[in-house]
Amino acid sequence: MELRKGLEDIAIKETSITYIDGELGRLYYRGYSIFDLASFSNFEEVAYLLWYGKLPTRHELDDFKSRLAEERSISEDISTFVKRTAKFGNPMDILRTTVSMMGLEDRSEGDLIGKAIKMTAKIPTIISLIQRTRRNQEFVEPDPSLSHSENFLYMIRGERPSPSDTRVLDVSLMLHMDHEMNASTMACLVVASTLSDIYSSVVAGISALKGPLHGGANSEALKQFMEIETPDNVEKYVMNKLSSGQRLMGFGHRIYKTMDPRAKILKEYANQLSKNEEIKRLFEIANRVEEIGIKILGKRGIYPNVDFYSGLVFYAMGFDPDLFPTIFASARVIGWTAHVDEYLKDNKLIRPKAIYVGDLGKRYVPIEER
Ligand code: CMC
Known part of the structure; x- marks a missing residue:
């Protein structure tokens, strides 16, 4: 199997x-x-x-x-x-x-x-x-x-x-x-x-x-932009993150090996909503992360996904960051x-298999003898 x-x-x-x-x-x-x-x-x-x-x-x-x-x-x-x-x-x-x-x-x-x-x-x-x-x-x-x-x-x-x-x-x-x-x-x-x-x-x-590898990634992506603070810090932040084996949140997808089309549309909206200083700065940081991230990860087919810009859009619209995954769920x-x-309409019980790699035929040891 x-x-x-x-x-x-x-x-x-x-x-x-x-x-x-x-x-x-x-x-x-x-x-x-x-x-x-x-x-x-x-x-x-x-x-x-x-x-x-x-x-x-x-x-x-x-x-x-x-x-x-x-x-x-x-x-x-x-x-x-x-x-x-x-x-x-x-x-x-x-x-x-x-x-x-x-x-x-x-x-x-x-x-x-x-x-x-x-x-x-x-x-x-x-x-x-x-x-x-x-x-x-x-x-x-x-x-x-x-x-x-x-x-x-x-x-x-x-x-x-x-x-x-x-x-x-x-x-x-x-x-x-x-x-x-x-x-x-x-x-x-x-x-x-x-x-x-x-x-x-x-x-x-x-x-x-809820998990950060799925819908939880939108608030994690925004958290990342907030931690970076200024566009000048992006390069160092991304290099440190990747060289320490961490993932760039809002990047990568099981199916997309290029830019997620949803991210393209959301980027436009994030840009459109960049009216005050904070959102403008976060948008600039996100752009720079996108650029450097693609330079490093793009050759492996790892590009921005839907969660990369959605958090910024939801934040600019007035939602609290930890609510973003609930908006996704909605x-x-x-x-x-x-x-x-x-x-x-054509149901079949989902019941996959696991490949057993443990031992068999072990002798049961009474608790006093363990
Ligand atoms: N940053 C750095 N490296 C990455 C990233 C990333 N964001 N994504 C994948 N990789 C690397 C990963 O380290 C692995 O490298 P190696 O082969 O050297 O171990 C390789 O790419 C394959 O990763 P994988 O986890 O085996 O591949 P996957 O298809 O299971 O990954 C993913 C999909 C979404 C879990 C992953 O890209 C990821 O963790 N991304 C960050 C979290 C994120 O943005 N999630 C939102 C996903 S899209 C919308 C949604 O579903 O909510």
């Missing part, structure tokens, strides 16, 4: 949701280029596309938007829990627990996409409540008259965002919605393949996304649930 560490180059399902061309740096959702979707589409339309496999008509989109908007409120129990834990808890731990609570509260059977819509609608409310509680600010009730992204920023800031800020968040969320068979999607499928429920799958997805929940839905 062949050992494939990290399941590298192993396909576990056929999919018509997402295609990645890792050599050319291209990404497609349901056949549409991410560049076109980022230019012409919006959060609700792309969520619909991923779940239902086609772009909605005007009427379908209007219905879908209202359905999402109606589901934004969270229960009293969830709200109390978030308020009690926001000041000390890791936001991904809080999010994981609240999704688990949603599962406990929802006793209905079936309707996987309906439940996915509920989670997608409620997660921004939870994220906003975490940030506002920590800042001793009053909770802002979701406004169903606003789009998903406009409402998300409205709940975070307490005032309606500009159309350009709303657009930046909208596109950023679209870029995070799906990415084929990444670690967190795989975690969701492992759970779903046992015929467990969709909330349990999403809890597994959040748990996997969008990826769509991809997770779309993949679970697709997988369950």
Whole structure:
């Protein structure tokens, strides 16, 4: 039996949701280029596309938007829990627990996409409540008259965002919605393949996304730029980091061997948002890290990934750094649930093998003789 560490180059399902061309740096959702979707589409339309496999008509989109908007409120129990834990808890731990609570509260059977819509609608409310509680600010009730992204920023800031800020968040969320068979999607499928429920799958997805090699990399990347302090320090910092065997956060990808197309789009937004001194300086540092990082690692196919510039964008938009992975999760929940839905149409229990390398036939030694 062949050992494939990290399941590298192993396909576990056929999919018509997402295609990645890792050599050319291209990404497609349901056949549409991410560049076109980022230019012409919006959060609700792309969520619909991923779940239902086609772009909605005007009427379908209007219905879908209202359905999402109606589901934004969270229960009293969830709200109390978030308020009690926001000041000390890791936001991904809080999010994981609240999704688990949603599962406990929802006793209905079936309707996987309906439940996915509920989670997608409620997660921004939870994220906003975490940030506002920590800042001793009053909770802002979701406004169903606003789009998903406009409402998300409205709940975070307490005032309606500009159309350009709303657009930046909208596109950023679209870029995070799906990415084929990444670690967190795989975690969701492992759970779903046992015929467990969709909330349990999403809890597994959040748990996997939390790690710094996956969705946790966005806050780590920003932390890195903050530690560097000035563009003049970049070269020394990068050399020290790499020569001591550490990884450049926001660099490298299992599939992309060139610049991640999502990073290209987010870089543009980070540049656009570089209005005050701090963000300008961080953007300059990031640019320099990108340049030096590519010079050293590019020949090995290690380039900036989605997490390299996303943290800077989220920070400039007013989110706390340790909330970034939860923003990632708020969008990826769509991809997770779309993949679970697709997988369950032809389910097969996921049960790989391990190659045993231990001893056999050992004599059991009673505890007194050990
Ligand atoms: N900095 C320095 N070296 C790196 C990096 C990096 N960011 N990424 C990979 N390498 C090296 C690694 O040290 C290894 O070298 P060697 O063969 O000499 O031991 C080689 O490249 C292969 O690395 P790997 O970990 O075996 O390859 P992988 O396909 O499992 O790695 C990765 C993918 C994302 C885990 C890795 O690139 C990494 O740790 N990156 C930093 C964390 C990060 O930015 N994660 C976000 C990933 S993309 C979005 C997401 O999923 O959230």
